[in-house]
Amino acid sequence: MEDTDIPVIDISNPSNDVARQVLEAASTHGFLFIKNDGVTITPQDIDDMFKLSRDFFSRNDEHKAEYAIHSDKAGGINRGWVKMAGESLDPEGQQQGDPKEAFNIGPPQPHLQPLPTPLSTSSPLILHFQNACHKLCTQILSLLGTALETPDPAYFASRHDQSKGPSGTIFRMLYYPSTSTASSTSFQIRAGAHSDYGSLTLLFRLPGQPGLELFSPSTRTWVPVPVNPSPSTLSSPPILVNIGDLLSFWTGGMLKSTVHRVTFSGGGERYSMAYFCHPLDEARLERVESRVLDAGDGEKGREELRGQRKRLGLSGDEMGILTAKEHLDRRLKVTYGL
Numbered sequence: 001m002e003d004t005d006i007p008v009i010d011i012s013n014p015s016n017d018v019a020r021q022v023l024e025a026a027s028t029h030g031f032l033f034i035k036n037d038g039v040t041i042t043p044q045d046i047d048d049m050f051k052l053s054r055d056f057f058s059r060n061d062e063h064k065a066e067y068a069i070h071s072d073k074a075g076g077i078n079r080g081w082v083k084m085a086g087e088s089l090d091p092e093g094q095q096q097g098d099p100k101e102a103f104n105i106g107p108p109q110p111h112l113q114p115l116p117t118p119l120s121t122s123s124p125l126i127l128h129f130q131n132a133c134h135k136l137c138t139q140i141l142s143l144l145g146t147a148l149e150t151p152d153p154a155y156f157a158s159r160h161d162q163s164k165g166p167s168g169t170i171f172r173m174l175y176y177p178s179t180s181t182a183s184s185t186s187f188q189i190r191a192g193a194h195s196d197y198g199s200l201t202l203l204f205r206l207p208g209q210p211g212l213e214l215f216s217p218s219t220r221t222w223v224p225v226p227v228n229p230s231p232s233t234l235s236s237p238p239i240l241v242n243i244g245d246l247l248s249f250w251t252g253g254m255l256k257s258t259v260h261r262v263t264f265s266g267g268g269e270r271y272s273m274a275y276f277c278h279p280l281d282e283a284r285l286e287r288v289e290s291r292v293l294d295a296g297d298g299e300k301g302r303e304e305l306r307g308q309r310k311r312l313g314l315s316g317d318e319m320g321i322l323t324a325k326e327h328l329d330r331r332l333k334v335t336y337g338l
């Protein structure tokens with residue numbers, strides 16, 4: 001299998017040309033790398049967060065289970081600890097749950113949810129990291145607005161202003177134990193094939209821990225996504241960004257919410273972190289006004305949207321306009337049976 005040719009884009013000097021590059025990658029691969037400018041999300045902060053994650057997941061299950069996902073203690077729906085095999089991202093394609101653990105943390109507004117140690121004692125670091133991730137997402141959303149020539153270039157960015165109300169945004173730490181620790185060798189897939197539920201996802205992985213693959217919209221094959229696509233020129237890995245379902249809805253399917261999965265490539269233990277950026281709950285998922293969309297090939301977009309509707313369990317081509325919260329509730333229902 002060939003690596004993808006996902007571009008690494010430097011957005012430190014935003015311009016119309018940079019915006020165009022972001023749109024191009026988002027509408028062909030649904031994935032792009034952002035060169036780490038060393039400022040917005042520093043490599044040191046990423047390292048510190050990985051150390052914290054390692055420390056947390058090494059604690060015993062009893063300790064972690066006190067903050068089990070969806071429990072009141074963990075702050076409610078979609079927050080807290082997911083035990084080994086506790087969820088399946090591809091319920092139709094898998095017999096067992098994904099061989100991984102996760103911990104979900106909601107936005108810090110109005111306040112950070114209750115956390116177990118050692119996360120609780122590092123809450124300033126977590127908060128800082130969440131805010132930095134959100135800032136980067138807002139920069140990317142602004143570039144997409146610019147490139148799509150929406151009447152208000154801040155159309156997407158303003159709908160992600162978390163100070164204005166609740167949203168489904170989640171910061172997630174993930175731990176995939178090594179093959180020998182996983183309870184069954186029949187597990188081939190570490191995270192089942194899925195698309196992400198929000199607008200944008202930032203993904204942090206570690207060199208030497210491969211496994212992420214995307215289902216190429218053009219070749220319709222699984223392609224590995226390298227951690228650092230050009231290690232000789234980039235001293236720290238770029239930040240991987242992928243488009244989620246909501247930007248696909250907003251753009252009539254022009255932006256690709258590309259299906260991806262994690263396999264046992266190598267089989268060693270693996271840590272990753274994902275920042276799932278969601279708009280405000282009330283945001284309406286209607287196609288945005290955009291001259292660029294109007295000029296595009298609508299049929300490709302419609303095919304992408306058919307896939308989206310299938311994932312939501314909806315049939316037929318027509319459906320009313322969902323809000324971001326209605327969309328998320330449907331996806332969580334499919335994942336967790338809530």
Ligand SMILES: O=C(O)CCC(=O)C(=O)O
Binds near residue numbers: 205
């Ligand atoms: O662990 C990874 O590299 C990817 C995880 C992922 O795609 C997800 O949690 O949505």
Ligand SMILES: [Fe+2]
Binds near residue numbers: 194195196201260
């Ligand atoms: Fe994902």
